[in-house]
Amino acid sequence: MDGRRKRRPLWFYIVTNSPSDKAPQQRSAIALTIFCGFLIFVICAVFSLGVWQVERRAWKLDLIARVDQRVHAEPVSAPPRADWGNISRENDEYRRVTAEGTLRNDKESLVYASTALGPGYWVITPLTLADGTSVMINRGFVPTDKRDPNSRLEGQTGGAVKITGLLRLDEPGGTFIKSNDPANDRWYSRDVAAMAVKRGVPDIAPYFIDADATVNPGGLPTGGLTQVVFPNSHLQYAITWFVLAAMLTGLLILVLRSELRRRRT
DSSP states (O other): OOSOOOOOOHHHHHHHTOGGGSOOOOOOHHHHHHHHHHHHHHHHHHHHHHHHHHHHHHHHHHHHHHHHHHHTSOOEEOOOGGGGGGOOHHHHTTOEEEEEEEEOGGGOEEEEEEETTEEEEEEEEEEEETTSOEEEEEEEEEEGGGOSGGGGGGGOOOSEEEEEEEEEEOOOSBOSSOBOBGGGTBBSSOOHHHHHHHHTOOSEEEEEEEEOSSSOTTSOSBOOOOOOOOOOOHHHHHHHHHHHHHHHHHHHHHHHHHHHHHHHO
16 A cells, blocks of 8 residues: 555445435424415415306306396386486396487497497487487497498488387496597597587486397498307306315425425434
């Protein structure tokens, strides 16, 4: 021997210092408690969202059933001024109603619309009733090239008329994408209150009527295009939240079992 220390191979240090030769380190009790507590909170929150979606689905199905019944029921008289304060979206929207009066074609407003017939406008015209009040009538759709009333004179109904259609509530402000611009007479939602102010129509009802296709002898505007469709994806959302809650619960169980094994070791 030359007295020099024999150099050992690299594998010797790897084996002798292998983590398998040491007892697994326990996680901090405080850190583990905080992590598990947070995970439990998230599980409860996600599960609650699933329950909420189940409740929303039940509400939506009830709404669809009630609206379907209203749409196919015999029409009733449109709510008079004395009942305006009692009108609600839940109890009255899409109810079939009738109203008799005189159309003020000189005060119509055009609301941009995109329908199955293509882009164009809803024609919103005040109907003056016998008691002096007015209700806005969505007479129907006209294509862009028929925006000018002079291009559809045969459809400008005069004299006393009886309108039958679906009661709809005021749509103030505009849409999610564009806001109404009353000053420039640009409308993207059926904001009947603002239209009445713009056109100088007093005593306007807080609702409008989507007319059916029976009062336009010239064919335009085209009525009866109301889409009564309610998106109902609550079941899919509920399943998603419940599956996520189950996955997080599995993660929590896995963490706790792993920690118990460490402590036993």
